Amino acid sequence: MELVDAIEIPRVGNVFLRQGPRREQRGSLILMGHHMIFAPQADSSNDPNNTANKEEFCILHRMIDRVVSEPRSRDPNSKGGILTLKCKNFMICVFEVLELDECMAAARTIETLSNLNGFSLDYPFFYRCPFTILDDGWRAFDVESEFARVSMNAPEMFRVSEVNKDFKVCASYPEKVIVPRGIGDDYLRISATFRDGGRFPVLAYFHRHTKSPIFRCSQPLIGPTNRRCKEDETILNALLSIARGIIIDTRSKVNAQSAKAKGGGAETQQCYSQWRYVTCGTPRIKDLHDSLAKMVDVSIDKSVSSDRWLSRLASSSWLSSIADYLNAAANVAQCVACEGTQEVPVVVHGGEGVDSTILVTSLAQMILDPDARTIRGFQSLIEREWICGGHPFSLRNAHSAFAEGTITGPYEAPVFLAFLDCVWQLTQQFQHSFEFTEGFLLDLFEHSYASEFGSFLGNNEMEKQKHQVRQHTVSLWSYVNNPEILKSYVNVLYEPNESVTWPSVAPQSIQVWERLFLRWQRDWTEVNAIREAAVQWRLKERQLASKALSLRRQLVELMKEAHLAKTLNDVRVAD
């Protein structure tokens, strides 16, 4: 199919932007294969102060979550229509269109183009990179370099396995994974048959001081008949040295038990006697999706009364979900960093091991690992854990909070967004400990739903390879690491810090991420100005400090010189 065929109407003239990313304005809509462009009308008023709004703005069709077109009024004689575009970043654009027919045609066009099946026609494949790529994001992070980082501190513990070559063992894993050193590929193959989706235990993180690793996998397929798998047990036991290990299940106890009837389940005490099994319940993805829908619904409601705001906030349970995830991650981090003096291996899994499992293991790394709190380290974490780790972005992020009806399925869930929200909570509690800004998190959120870059295309590495995403699209990291762009994401207030950022997970500490949920409702001048002022002071402090340092050095040099001159002089006098 050609995208052009879907465009019923290429241009809708004389529309009125009633609500959107800027003030009300007249202009026209231009519909293209991947974008919708709003071009403001040439300004007739000649107001010289009104320069900001002369520029067009464009929205990727993929960014649009839901399209609604309706007649402007019930009066059959009025011809106009109203086109409402609800976007995946929670922005809502409302256009008044003169002709209802045009409005409907535009709506149908956008609806089709924003819901294309698959991603082979997506914008990243057509995007021409306007900058030269200095640092190719597709090559920046690979298993080998991660392995090198890990094995520096643990030379004999792990190895890189290519058991998943051509994705034969597990469709959602990358071809190379890090596994315990003493375990052969045959064991991994057998373990894969015992784990949901073939996701056998692989290394997620290794703590260089306590030597405790975090492994992740999917649930064991114990089933109603109580199957067991000796090879799987051997793999886990290979991680143990002295202390008992801990298995953390991200499902609630009830959910983990009921999974057994459907062929899944959880490790039993008999078969995994050297492991302690703990549940840290986090929401199911379906519930998380509903939660977001409710949360966004209450945030965009401008007239919500004080009586309803808090109760609707509570009933959305978005904040409790965030608290649950943070709590689970803090538990994992605590096992790794504190539990006794001996190393304590931790295995994390939920059901399929691609959602809350990844969220919890990656969030635990944000807490534990100072590297993950840098921009580069954070990219690496997302690339390793989320993109290569097989979080199904295409399925989960097909729609966000507004879509309903047949265009959505059971697979959408804002798991990655929940992760970003959790990270944001950390950055709020530690404003000087993260190298990136809030803006970086927000941009990641938008790119994960609709992007000109290929990083979040497909559900796993296998799909990426099949569609040659790495060959034909630009990685988001190539863009981010461009020095000009990178500057805008750097948190100048960052102070590198080796210590663990233990978050408070008490409900009193969890806040609404206002910049995310109230972004289009509120004015941010104040927040930006405060930030900017703090940044300016910090820069000034640094400049002065380095100035003082260089002056001190000059002074020391001069004093040496003076001393030398004096000595020479003394010698001469003595002569």
Add this chain to the structure above:
Amino acid sequence: MRFEDILTPRVDKVQLVDRWGAESNICGTVHVTTSHVIFKADEGSREIWLANGLIGTVERGSLSVAGCPLLIRCKHFMQIHLLINRDKVCQELYETLVNCSKPTNIESVVAFENRDQNEDARGWKRLEWMTEFSRQGVSSSWMKTDINANYKSCDTYPEQLWVPSTARTPLLEGSISFRSRGRFPVLTYFHRTNGAAIARCSQPNAGFRARCVEDETFMTLIGKANPHQEIVYLIDTRPMVNAMVNKVQGKGFEDERNYANIRSYFYDIENIHVMRSSQIKVVEACARAKTMTEYLKAIDSSGWLKHLRIVTECSLFIADSIAKGISCVIHCSDGWDRTSQTVSLAQLLLDPFFRTIHGFQVLIEKDWLGFGHKFDDRCAHIGANNEEAPKEISPVFSQWLDCVWQVWRMRPRAFQFNERFLIELHEHAYSCQYGTFLGNCDSDRKSLSLSTRTKSLWTHLDSRRDDFLNPFYEPASFGYLLDIDIRASSFVVWSGLYNRFDEGILPREDIYNSTMATIEHVGILEAHVAQLRNKLVELKQQLGKSAPGNASIMADSGHGSSSGAEGVDGIQSPTSVSISGFGEESGYCEGLLQPVALKWMSERDATSCSSPNCGFEFTSRSERRMHCYRCGKIFCRRCVHLTSDERERVCNLCNNAS
């Protein structure tokens, strides 16, 4: 506090229990003095000092194996859980603490023990009515009246009052007799720009039929005092229902038909009893709630945020009307609770002066202390033995501070003060350590001779002015604050206040504190760089390289402050500017210059004072961390002091080293 009320001045082997169960109990000793209750750990440096006035309620549980539990809930939201070995000792301590918390006579509170004669009288003169009204630029259509000299007309008003200059004494007397407790409409704020004014009063004794021609005429005169608009908005801050109930009791509200020039508005601000139980619930939620759902439900059912929003909404309406040139008269029932809240918040929104540290104090002196908010009763300074006393307690002033904080949070750059200032004010409204918030009204304070017998809180705050500065204050950028967003989502729980003593819950790193430290450090570095430059020039001259060398230093300096390259460097990787740590690089100035720390310790790691002899643990986030200029480490207030030339703040170690 009388000495004989202290049954047990000292209790040993008391265990301090961590409320969150995260840490193990700390064993120590409790000392009770006439001014403070002190817990001192046997080992380590943990100390808690609690001013007796801050003790709210004391509860004791039943004896168990662990000991006898005692819970002290404080008025500044600290909660102290103690375990005491013996039941009898616990009972004695319990009684002692109860005695401490409820002095029967206001003259036995701590403030009166401050017999320091060196009191700086400026604190007691924070508000001079005449000065303040001339600052406001009151026009000749208002005049001062002596009708309340010696508090003879209204015992809860100040002696000096301003009324329309056209109003004659009989008219005033008529209005006084028609208003509840004689609190007739008087000027509190004059808006110079357009001549509109805010007047405040109590409810009329209107009942269903009563009229008072003088009061009606008086209202017309208030209208006429405004050169542009004779209409006056009459704002009754109470819900309509409450106002109706008062009508039955012969009070109530003005009938628009009898007052030619008024438009009435009602706002649903609830009474002191509702606010009291609301705050108890919100504090309970902050202290206890374990899960997110539980917490949000509890906050919701407390209704606290809703109340804050209504108070703010009403104040915004007043401010907006004044900005539009319409005078407002505000009352509730007695005109000292809700009226004080809304009238003062409206002025804060209108006049940038009230957003300065000094102006804010003037505002409190004027609309809270001056016009008779009953601090003794509302804050329970004394535990009177009658049954009515508990019903008089209400967090009206706290609630107003909370509203101020909400506005502060929306427009932080408009305020000279920071959050710490509001928290400090909240504490001392209750602590009874200073005389400022004692007494129920102006005449009370005068008869207690507070200004000679006690210290003023303002003098204390003046001495710590640096602690309260907001690094982001932009004095010139903000006029009216009428565009604040008062949607429900804008009001949040002030955890800085309610969870003030829960170290673990508040953000570990705070941009206000760190930026304030940065600004201070920048000042020191600038002086240091200048000093270094001078020294360099001096040395070069000695070495006979004056001219060229000098030029190169100057050129260098030009780059230093403005060069873009250096800035970009800084942005790209903060790690690359590796400034040597504490104390290093000191060889440069052996005997030449005072050492100056290039890097300051970050507040994140500063949970306790860096002095090895002290090790004082900071008990709350809002406690100021002080850097030593020479070594850059963080100390508590006790371990640093100013050098004799007042140029440097140094720690004891650095001081001894020099």
